[in-house]
Amino acid sequence: MASSALICDTQPWKNLKAHVEDIKKTHLRDLLSDTERCKSMMIEFDGIVLDYSRQQATVDTVDKLYNLAEAVHLKEKIHCMFNGERINSTENRSVLHVALRAARNAVINSDGKNVVPDVWNVLDKIKEFSEKVRNGSWVGATGKPLTNVIAIGIGGSFLGPLFVHNALQTDSEASKYAEGRQLRFLANVDPIDVARNTAGLSPETTLVVVVSKTFTTAETMLNACTLRAWISKELGPSAVAKHMVAVSTNLMLVEKFGIDPNNAFAFWDWVGGRYSVCSAVGVLPLSLQYGFSVVEKFLKGASSIDQHFSSASFEKNIPVLLGLLSVWNVSFLGYPARAILPYSQALEKFAPHIQQVSMESNGKGVSIDGVPLPFETGEIDFGEPGTNGQHSFYQLIHQGRVIPCDFIGVVKSQQPVYLEGEVVNNHDELMSNFFAQPDALAYGKTAEQLQNENVQQHLIPHKTFSGNRPSLSILLSSLDAYKIGQLLAIYEHRVAVQGFIWGINSFDQWGVELGKSLATQVRKQLNASRTKGEPVEGFNFSTTTILTRYLEESSDVLANPQTLLPRI
């Protein structure tokens, strides 16, 4: 396939389009009765089982998807990514988040330079710094140990670290290392988020980590200024040096902000924001909370999947299969959404993180060469841990729209509990649902079954489940730092596979720019109206009216703020 050709013009794509009719004729109920088929749709790697037998797919479908992968030279594309080629062409950057978790002796080149030693220099620096903070040899301005960390950052500089922190919180090993420490995340520019994240903390015992790839993101910079003022109000401006550190690719701006570059932890432009949790973005706050050794295990887990992804054949390759199946669901079966449903409360923030990784990567309208796409890319990702979601939005998934689901389960709970006298423990209870839901979706319940159960006639339509609703199940042997790293990398690479197949650039995000520049215009107007009383001008009727009302009604609140921080 020539680089500028669209995937939808290839024969493998057309073959899959033609194949849809065949698949729609077969109910999942029948597909699941074919044991040989099901056997071939269950693969395993390093403590992770993937069962995709509840996809609306046959062995033939999967073969056709492999042909699609061949048509886009998927193997070569993966190879180019791992070899530091500038596959993010609109930003002229390589995409090397895999280098962030490579072994110390690995060689991964970007522009002819091995980047792994730079990665490990920063990791070593994080290890040293986090140990000093944790063992009390780095103390605050008044000599007190810094037991609390507030990580300021948004988007990719927030969601990944938050997910991993949440997942580690109840891991028995990681939580031991976190005793007596707190890690909080300040993302939103909303002053409420500042209030909530500083509540109960004293600047004396708090270390603030400003995390921003660009060090220009408006929300993060304002929050950084606010917390700098919070520290300096109580401890004086000189305390900032002991209480604020930074993670960024832009060390010049870090210094300009007033943070000593020695206390800055670098990463590089070949790390996309949403792919940055394995850089200092995640490694620093997480090492401060759990110690570097725990975070190293997380990196090793991600690296195990990197090796699997780059070397396993497509038939055994978990991220490749997941990516191909998502393309099948979106582009051929026409399902626009995907639910991510971990049956583990520790994975509470997994769906929000993957939502960004996936939707910011693959929600694109043109090919990598700028050609408008005649098909949709990306999907609407959302999710909640089971069983909570079952009592919320599953109704729609069972009887309303068809939404392919990812069920993620864990064999060994992080926190097993057993009620005396009960045979089924609490984790078994949770997992009963993990096993039941995919079958409920696949098989449904027919009117005939309901009649046999003597259900009242008028209720039969309401109690009928059409079934034939696709899902896949991922079973993890446990949920420790290593497994969390694996899970992260599986989803990162799945998203890349989808982008490679669709022929888009999954590594840029121009779609977030327009709103940002319009906000600048509004900010200017607010400033002019508040300081010089200038009327609202240059906006449409709707914005002018509502903005004017906002200015009028907020003037008294702003005249008497709850907290006034010094400008420093």
Ligand SMILES: O=P(O)(O)OC[C@H]1O[C@H](O)[C@H](O)[C@@H](O)[C@@H]1O
């Ligand atoms: O890390 P930063 O430069 O502060 O960027 C934070 C976030 O903001 C941007 O708008 C992008 O949409 C995200 O991909 C990015 O992660």
